[in-house]
Amino acid sequence: MSDFNFKPADFCPIKDRELLERLAKMTPEEIEQHPNPEVRIKILQNFGAVVLMEKFLGIKESDEQNKKFSTIFGNPNPHTHMALAEMINTHRVSCRNCVFITMDEWADEDGNVAPLTYRSGLTYSFMKYFIEKIDPDLRPLPENILYPTTENISYYSDLIDEKTDGGIDLFTSGPGWAGHIAFIDPVPEYTEVNSIEEYLQQPAKVISLHPLTIAQNSLHGVFGCSGNVGNVPPKAATIGPRDVLHAKRRIEGHGITTMGTFSSWQRMTSRLITHGPVTPMVPGSIYQVLPCTIYISPSIAQPIEIMETVGY
Numbered sequence: 001m002s003d004f005n006f007k008p009a010d011f012c013p014i015k016d017r018e019l020l021e022r023l024a025k026m027t028p029e030e031i032e033q034h035p036n037p038e039v040r041i042k043i044l045q046n047f048g049a050v051v052l053m054e055k056f057l058g059i060k061e062s063d064e065q066n067k068k069f070s071t072i073f074g075n076p077n078p079h080t081h082m083a084l085a086e087m088i089n090t091h092r093v094s095c096r097n098c099v100f101i102t103m104d105e106w107a108d109e110d111g112n113v114a115p116l117t118y119r120s121g122l123t124y125s126f127m128k129y130f131i132e133k134i135d136p137d138l139r140p141l142p143e144n145i146l147y148p149t150t151e152n153i154s155y156y157s158d159l160i161d162e163k164t165d166g167g168i169d170l171f172t173s174g175p176g177w178a179g180h181i182a183f184i185d186p187v188p189e190y191t192e193v194n195s196i197e198e199y200l201q202q203p204a205k206v207i208s209l210h211p212l213t214i215a216q217n218s219l220h221g222v223f224g225c226s227g228n229v230g231n232v233p234p235k236a237a238t239i240g241p242r243d244v245l246h247a248k249r250r251i252e253g254h255g256i257t258t259m260g261t262f263s264s265w266q267r268m269t270s271r272l273i274t275h276g277p278v279t280p281m282v283p284g285s286i287y288q289v290l291p292c293t294i295y296i297s298p299s300i301a302q303p304i305e306i307m308e309t310v311g312y
Contacts, residue, residue, distance in 0.1 A: 024304035047295035070099035076125035085133035103182035157203035171247030179282035183238035255297035
């Protein structure tokens with residue numbers, strides 16, 4: 001431990017400093033090892049291309065074999081979504097059998113979910129940079145494009161189960177600063193449970209966002225990359241742990257840096273998710289008890305060290 005000891009701030013989801021120091025020192029080789037044989041951790045450069053291909057192959061197979069395929073999308077992610085739309089159009093792959101689901105959407109202080117016209121909105125990005133980029137004759141049926149709204153959030157998880165025959169075929173995600181999947185944050189709406197088993201049964205909800213989630217998104221392009229925390233909505237509608245549990249196949253990716261630099265809030269979050277305690281305080285840690293593949297970029301897998309001569 002350090003020669004200066006203190007208790008982390010109250011909003012920190014994990015306050016065990018010995019644990020944090022141990023995780024910070026982990027090497028890439030150690031990170032790839034996990035005691036659960038159903039958890040595959042792979043350090044891979046540009047793993048986003050693999051995830052993109054997995055989605056395309058699922059869509060293509062659904063067309064060729066005339067069978068249903070469902071997958072989920074995190075937003076905003078226009079570069080990946082436009083690339084996927086281009087592959088669909090180029091190869092003339094019909095999405096007629098597909099169910100496309102979005103994870104979450106912003107909400108105001110009263111829990112009203114943002115409309116499709118909100119330019120910083122997650123569904124706005126999904127529709128503009130993915131659905132509308134697919135040629136009209138290749139798009140999925142409108143009723144098979146699912147996104148959370150004020151009207152459906154109370155039964156969104158039921159709707160997902162109904163449309164996907166009990167669970168999403170390919171569930172892909174990436175963690176937020178607070179360790180969330182979608183906007184499943186370490187907040188009372190989800191953490192007041194007695195066991196992980198109970199936690200995993202919770203459906204979609206509107207929640208008050210964790211301070212780290214608001215800070216993280218103030219650095220996103222849709223909010224100007226400038227720390228304007230007052231411009232980030234205070235609440236969100238999100239899928240629940242139940243939707244992760246019901247998924248038939250899961251892929252998680254850890255590779256976010258600050259506009260291509262070494263700086264990344266995700267480096268410690270990745271370690272907490274893959275090797276910390278399984279707890280609602282780190283929502284993504286549930287992947288440790290579910291069959292999944294977790295891809296981590298080489299940069300994120302680097303040990304965390306003091307950099308005395310480096311600023312922000």
